[in-house]
Amino acid sequence: MTQILIAEDEERIAAFIAKGLHGAGFETTAVPTGGEALALARTGDYALLILDLGLADMDGFEVLRRLREAGDQIPVLILTARSSVTDTVAGLEQGADDYMAKPFRFEELLARVRLRLRPPPGADEVTTLAHGALELDLQTRRMRVGNREVDLSAREFALAETFLRHPGHVLRREQLLSLVWGYDFDPGSNIVDVYVRYLRKKLGAEHFDTVRGVGYRLVDATAQPAQSDD
Known part of the structure; x- marks a missing residue:
């Protein structure tokens, strides 16, 4: 790291x-x-x-x-x-x-x-993020779940990218707000929960654990069952 x-x-x-x-x-x-x-x-x-x-x-x-x-x-x-x-x-x-x-x-x-x-021009740079069955191509901006291609909005793509850059890490809601939406945490906002729900619907709920009272974690659904509170 x-x-x-x-x-x-x-x-x-x-x-x-x-x-x-x-x-x-x-x-x-x-x-x-x-x-x-x-x-x-x-x-x-x-x-x-x-x-x-x-x-x-x-x-x-x-x-x-x-x-x-x-x-x-x-x-x-x-x-x-x-x-x-x-x-x-x-x-x-x-x-x-x-x-x-x-x-x-x-x-x-x-x-x-x-x-x-950022790597200098010409240096090797990561263009694909993957974890379990999920694969995100940063150049073509295409998301795949196994053999299935999924269309994501710009904000969904940014949220998926954030999860895939931190697989297995518990990401707090305020962290996700800062990294994806770019503004300070508002305890009254549920926008993170709404967009995680969108990703669960499109990519599969089994890929996202809810850590009660804290936030969410991307898991390898092929290795363990997801634990969701939603």
């Missing part, structure tokens, strides 16, 4: 980012200091660094400078309250791959993270 390093000294923000990224299928490590960020980034275990500039022990620009001077090309996304054009330009000129100002929406942060982790 892709690992992301978060250098953020405000615990609440670090926890928020880590929780959201974990829900999107990433592993995370959060550290509050630049020294720790440098040490971990240099291990080569992380695919991307989310870097705050206002760290307690050193400025985030210094972390970035040391990484680049050492020849470390880990992608760096600066996430900071400093939103001036001067700071943005300075960050990008010093080797940052992206610059995002606080306050921020997690959906935009996630989109930028995914963009920076």
Whole structure:
């Protein structure tokens, strides 16, 4: 699983980012200091660094400078309250791959993270997602259940893709709202349940478990029976 390093000294923000990224299928490590960020980034275990500039022990620009001077090309996304054009330009000129100002929406942060982790042109890229009898072709946007092709709306396709990118994982309703619909969780909304019901009807209810009070999980229906509350 892709690992992301978060250098953020405000615990609440670090926890928020880590929780959201974990829900999107990433592993995370959060550290509050630049020294720790440098040490971990240099291990080569992380695919991307989310870097705050206002760290307690050193400025985030210094972390970035040391990484680049050492020849470390880990992608760096600066996430900071400093939103001036001067700071943005300075960050990008010093080797940052992206610059995002606080306050921020997690959906935009996630989109930028995914963009920076996208394989370069010509590299092997996953074009088909499959689990059990389900197969989704991301290029042709065709869904198959065994030998049967199923038509999905754009939103159904996005929801199916999200499940297939996290097979066997319990996805909370708020996670699905954020990843598929792109807005914050509304406890009064049942749109996730409605669209899961659509997928169950089109793909087969046996592919989706309901985890009571939490959310849903995609299962391999050929290996075990589904447990549905609907």
